[in-house]
Amino acid sequence: MGDADDRAHVERVLRADNGDRHARAERLEQGPLLFEIEAEGVDASHGSRRSRPRGKGASMASERPAVVSIQDLAKHVGTEVVLQGWLYNKRSSGKLHFLEVRDGSGITQCVMAKADVGEDVFVAADGLQQEASLRVSGKVVAHPKREGVYELQATGFELVAAPSEAYPITKKEHGPDFLMDHRHLWLRSKRQHAIMRVRHTIVTAIREFFDDRGFTLIDAPIFTPSACEGTSTLFETDYHGQPAYLTQSGQLYMEAAAAAFGKAYCFGPTFRAEKSKTRRHLAEFWMVEPEVAFTDLEGVMDLAEDFICHIVGRVLERRRPELAELERDVAALEKIQKPFPRVTYTDAVNLVAEERAKLEAASEAPRLEWGNDFGAEDETLLAKRFDRPVMVHRWPEEVKAFYMKRDPADPRLALGVDVIAPEGYGEVIGGGQREESLEVLDAAIQKHGLPMDAFEWYRDIRKYGGFPHGGFGLGLERMVSWMCGLGHVRETIPFPRMLNRLSP
RNA sequence: UCCAGCUUAGCUCAGUCGGUAGAGCAGGCGGCUGUUAACCGCCGGGUCGAAGGUUCGAGUCCUUCAGCUGGAGCCA
Numbered sequence: 349m350g351d352a353d354d355r356a357h358v359e360r361v362l363r364a365d366n367g368d369r370h371a372r373a374e375r376l377e378q379g380p381l382l383f384e385i386e387a388e389g390v391d392a393s394h395g396s397r398r399s400r401p402r403g404k405g406a407s408m409a410s411e412r413p414a415v416v417s418i419q420d421l422a423k424h425v426g427t428e429v430v431l432q433g434w435l436y437n438k439r440s441s442g443k444l445h446f447l448e449v450r451d452g453s454g455i456t457q458c459v460m461a462k463a464d465v466g467e468d469v470f471v472a473a474d475g476l477q478q479e480a481s482l483r484v485s486g487k488v489v490a491h492p493k494r495e496g497v498y499e500l501q502a503t504g505f506e507l508v509a510a511p512s513e514a515y516p517i518t519k520k521e522h523g524p525d526f527l528m529d530h531r532h533l534w535l536r537s538k539r540q541h542a543i544m545r546v547r548h549t550i551v552t553a554i555r556e557f558f559d560d561r562g563f564t565l566i567d568a569p570i571f572t573p574s575a576c577e578g579t580s581t582l583f584e585t586d587y588h589g590q591p592a593y594l595t596q597s598g599q600l601y602m603e604a605a606a607a608a609f610g611k612a613y614c615f616g617p618t619f620r621a622e623k624s625k626t627r628r629h630l631a632e633f634w635m636v637e638p639e640v641a642f643t644d645l646e647g648v649m650d651l652a653e654d655f656i657c658h659i660v661g662r663v664l665e666r667r668r669p670e671l672a673e674l675e676r677d678v679a680a681l682e683k684i685q686k687p688f689p690r691v692t693y694t695d696a697v698n699l700v701a702e703e704r705a706k707l708e709a710a711s712e713a714p715r716l717e718w719g720n721d722f723g724a725e726d727e728t729l730l731a732k733r734f735d736r737p738v739m740v741h742r743w744p745e746e747v748k749a750f751y752m753k754r755d756p757a758d759p760r761l762a763l764g765v766d767v768i769a770p771e772g773y774g775e776v777i778g779g780g781q782r783e784e785s786l787e788v789l790d791a792a793i794q795k796h797g798l799p800m801d802a803f804e805w806y807r808d809i810r811k812y813g814g815f816p817h818g819g820f821g822l823g824l825e826r827m828v829s830w831m832c833g834l835g836h837v838r839e840t841i842p843f844p845r846m847l848n849r850l851s852p
Numbered sequence: 853u854c855c856a857g858c859u860u861a862g863c864u865c866a867g868u869c870g871g872u873a874g875a876g877c878a879g880g881c882g883g884c885u886g887u888u889a890a891c892c893g894c895c896g897g898g899u900c901g902a903a904g905g906u907u908c909g910a911g912u913c914c915u916u917c918a919g920c921u922g923g924a925g926c927c928a
Contacts, residue, residue, distance in 0.1 A: 442884040823928030
């Protein structure tokens with residue numbers, strides 16, 4: 349091997365750091381570890397244009413370069429800093445390396461000139477592989493070609509650890525299955541990074557919204573003794589000898605919480621065992637479910653509208669760079685303003701029929717008849733009519749859960765509402781007003797063939813001071829998918845659980 | 853569960869009419885002082901998803917199975 353010397357050098361630098369963990373920690377506190385390079389007999393500052401001397405004895409602790417985050421580079425222009433991170437990509441010419449380094453806060457380019465760092469350091473840097481962990485020191489300067497972009501003029505580096513084999517995710521394209529098998533590594537890439545940060549901001553916005561409006565966080569249990577709604581397929585587990593199911597909704601518990609706290613919400617994982625294989629489904633997803641005492645369907649719709657506007661506003665306010673990275677059409681998100689159109693289910697069925705008539709090619713999807721739930725295509729056709737979410741309310745009671753309140757004006761209808769996002773992102777919210785009469789509720793439980801004894805505690809909510817109330821559930825991943833403009837929800841959760849995927 | 857498509861190098865993919873395997877990236881070596889999936893030259897790398905069948909001959913045609921992807925249903 350012709351590069352044996354290079355490798356030996358790199359490993360020496362590495363060993364010099366690993367020799368003593370205590371010494372290492374101490375040096376870490378003091379500042380950068382460029383001394384290893386010098387200890388090898390190479391002066392990393394040789395030929396440097398920097399005027400400030402870096403003598404070991406002379407420099408005070410405060411003069412040593414500070415470790416900074418890449419996102420804060422702009423605050424340190426003109427000063428010597430140290431970056432700690434991983435090599436994202438490397439481009440090189442004979443006497444100049446461009447090391448793209450990511451540190452979790454961002455990615456920046458470290459320009460290393462042979463004349464600045466000397467032969468040995470330059471050759472060692474040439475041997476760096478993708479995802480090598482390292483510390484790079486250098487002066488923060490403005491990018492010569494890009495406005496508002498900063499880069500590092502490298503003066504030295506320390507290899508923390510070299511990859512033991514080639515990084516599997518290369519610069520070229522990969523298929524979804526390969527990437528999902530390497531999800532733990534895929535999260536390091538720019539695109540996934542942007543999505544996770546949008547998700548984080550949405551989660552923060554959700555908590556902010558409810559916390560600022562007097563809601564109390566009351567988390568629902570994950571193990572439940574029976575199906576909450578009696579519709580979905582649930583994951584069954586063995587709970588000390590008796591069957592238990594992973595929750596499909598915290599809603600019934602939130603009704604109890606609303607009676608205790610007035611306004612409550614839960615926010616946690618939810619599980620569905622249906623064998624769904626579409627771009628909108630996960631076996632494990634996160635749902636936020638607010639429930640409000642003394643409100644009605646109109647109040648639920650007002651809340652949902654304000655809620656979505658708040659989330660969209662926060663994403664636009666805080667995640668512009670991430671949306672740009674994802675090439676999201678921001679103009680479509682900026683149109684998401686109150687008021688949202690509110691159409692009854694009956695009107696919506698007619699609108700879908702109108703849209704379908706406009707289609708040139710006959711669709712294979714079954715035609716939507718009054719009394720049926722919307723299919724995915726129906727939702728998209730309806731959403732096409734509007735540039736903001738559309739709220740479809742007053743559904744046929746047969747397609748809604750047993751706890752929905754009947755419309756006093758038309759007993760065929762339930763006071764439920766679905767919020768359908770624009771651009772084909774489908775249902776992001778489902779909710780409505782709940783039945784408060786014990787008598788009507790009992791009849792509904794019986795009609796749906798549900799075991800009465802499993803709902804004794806739930807019936808108590810009506811027994812002891814029944815009250816008008818309502819709420820809704822929002823699927824976090826569908827919201828993230830919509831905000832990011834993604835084609836599939838699997839990228840919206842760090843480690844997706846799907847029909848054919850349980851790992852990593 | 854049903855319908856459709858895909859499966860060839862570590863990765864992404866070509867592979868014509870059935871005639872015995874190709875490119876780019878990644879890896880290795882060399883070159884290049886402002887690169888942006890950098891670029892240029894060279895090198896190594898294959899049980900063509902599995903089994904069976906048709907044929908002188910199968911990556912290519914047929915059957916079955918498996919895996920993956922998308923869609924339907926169900927839902928957030």
